Amino acid sequence: MPRYGMVIDLDRCTGCQACAVACKVENNVPFSSPELALEGRTIAWMQVLPFYEGEFPEARTRFMPALCNHCEIPPCVTICPTSATYLSEETGIVAQIYPRCIGCRYCAVACPYTVKFFNWFKPKWPEPMVAGLNPDVSVRPKSVIEKCTFCSHRVVKARERADGEKRKLKDGDYQTACQEVCPAKAITFGDLDDPESRVAALSKSPRAFRFGEDLGTEPKVYYLREGEWDVERER
Amino acid sequence: MGRAVFLLIAVAFLGAFLYLNVLPRFSPQPRAQPMRFSHKAHFEESTCEGCHVYVMEHGAAGTPTLENCLDCHDGLQSEKAEDQKEEEKLVVYEEEEREIPWAPFPRLASHVFFSHRRHAAVSEIECATCHEDIAESLTLPGNPPYEFTMKWCLACHEEQEASTDCVACHR
Numbered sequence: 361m362p363r364y365g366m367v368i369d370l371d372r373c374t375g376c377q378a379c380a381v382a383c384k385v386e387n388n389v390p391f392s393s394p395e396l397a398l399e400g401r402t403i404a405w406m407q408v409l410p411f412y413e414g415e416f417p418e419a420r421t422r423f424m425p426a427l428c429n430h431c432e433i434p435p436c437v438t439i440c441p442t443s444a445t446y447l448s449e450e451t452g453i454v455a456q457i458y459p460r461c462i463g464c465r466y467c468a469v470a471c472p473y474t475v476k477f478f479n480w481f482k483p484k485w486p487e488p489m490v491a492g493l494n495p496d497v498s499v500r501p502k503s504v505i506e507k508c509t510f511c512s513h514r515v516v517k518a519r520e521r522a523d524g525e526k527r528k529l530k531d532g533d534y535q536t537a538c539q540e541v542c543p544a545k546a547i548t549f550g551d552l553d554d555p556e557s558r559v560a561a562l563s564k565s566p567r568a569f570r571f572g573e574d575l576g577t578e579p580k581v582y583y584l585r586e587g588e589w590d591v592e593r594e595r
Numbered sequence: 596m597g598r599a600v601f602l603l604i605a606v607a608f609l610g611a612f613l614y615l616n617v618l619p620r621f622s623p624q625p626r627a628q629p630m631r632f633s634h635k636a637h638f639e640e641s642t643c644e645g646c647h648v649y650v651m652e653h654g655a656a657g658t659p660t661l662e663n664c665l666d667c668h669d670g671l672q673s674e675k676a677e678d679q680k681e682e683e684k685l686v687v688y689e690e691e692e693r694e695i696p697w698a699p700f701p702r703l704a705s706h707v708f709f710s711h712r713r714h715a716a717v718s719e720i721e722c723a724t725c726h727e728d729i730a731e732s733l734t735l736p737g738n739p740p741y742e743f744t745m746k747w748c749l750a751c752h753e754e755q756e757a758s759t760d761c762v763a764c765h766r
Binding site for chain 2: 446448449450451453455457458459496497498499509512513516519520523524
């Protein structure tokens with residue numbers, strides 16, 4: 361069984377926010393506003409967090425794309441009273457089943473990465489955009505939690521395509537929206553257990569680390585810190 | 596005593612009112628279809644994908660459009676008078692330049708994702724496996740002829756060792 365994971369190269373990330381936009385469009389995530397953001401009501405499955413360093417003229421900004429870490433030991437799954445969120449044995453994805461969610465928000469509190477979002481309102485889009493919603497993803501109702509799913513609807517499509525062509529799923533068949541649009545190719549996605557996959561090789565790079573590793577949640581999203589590139593492996 | 600009788604009558608009236616007026620609103624009402632369509636007659640001449648043209652390519656199988664019908668129905672071809680009466684409706688729709696107003700059945704819940712392509716084309720499952728004897732029916736059903744439950748889907752998925760991951764169908 362594959363165990364999907366992601367590697368994000370912080371040395372490549374330019375903070376362009378293409379991943380954040382692509383994620384919103386792909387997954388029917390409603391827009392926010394400055395007022396909602398101040399109230400902490402924004403939904404952003406993928407967000408690029410800026411970190412400011414130094415003072416002018418030596419000032420610089422580092423960027424960190426933050427999304428669900430799809431932990432191997434997910435605190436949100438342990439705490440969910442209805443099994444609405446669960447760790448998929450088939451893919452290793454931590455998924456959210458919306459009609460099961462009762463909106464108790466325990467998982468949002470339990471998540472150390474704060475990447476579970478509550479739908480405080482019925483989502484709304486400007487009229488011309490309604491026809492452009494992704495038909496492969498449901499529009500979440502009010503009062504349920506939502507989160508990054510590693511674009512799990514795409515694994516279904518990729519499997520369908522591979523089965524139709526009577527072949528096995530290969531590395532690169534299943535891409536997430538954020539990975540697909542990243543102009544700097546900072547995001548790599550694939551099966552961490554497949555020794556041939558690029559993501560498995562990069563996750564073993566000396567630059568690799570995971571967010572909040574000391575928490576014991578075993579995240580499947582790896583980050584590559586700035587430093588000497590292992591050019592053979594990372595090209 | 597008089598009060599008890601009054602109460603009993605009141606309850607009886609209320610019960611009758613609920614039974615006759617409120618309950619039927621919650622039970623599915625048969626939907627009127629624009630014409631008597633015989634799956635049996637069509638299945639003898641064509642295949643499922645002849646009319647449900649997207650069944651092998653898309654998630655939704657699609658209902659036949661007037662154009663699909665007119666591909667074969669060129670004027671009145673039926674032998675029986677009662678069949679000709681139905682066929683005439685096609686001519687009227689063509690003259691009035693409007694689509695056949697098929698009454699669609701309720702769709703799946705918005706969080707359930709089903710693909711005909713995945714089942715019919717990729718996994719090569721016969722239509723009759725799920726749609727039973729629809730090919731033998733002489734009229735269009737007024738109500739959904741089957742009740743597809745998750746338990747029923749899962750029984751087959753487990754038997755065929757297909758995915759039983761929740762996100763395979765619920766997203």
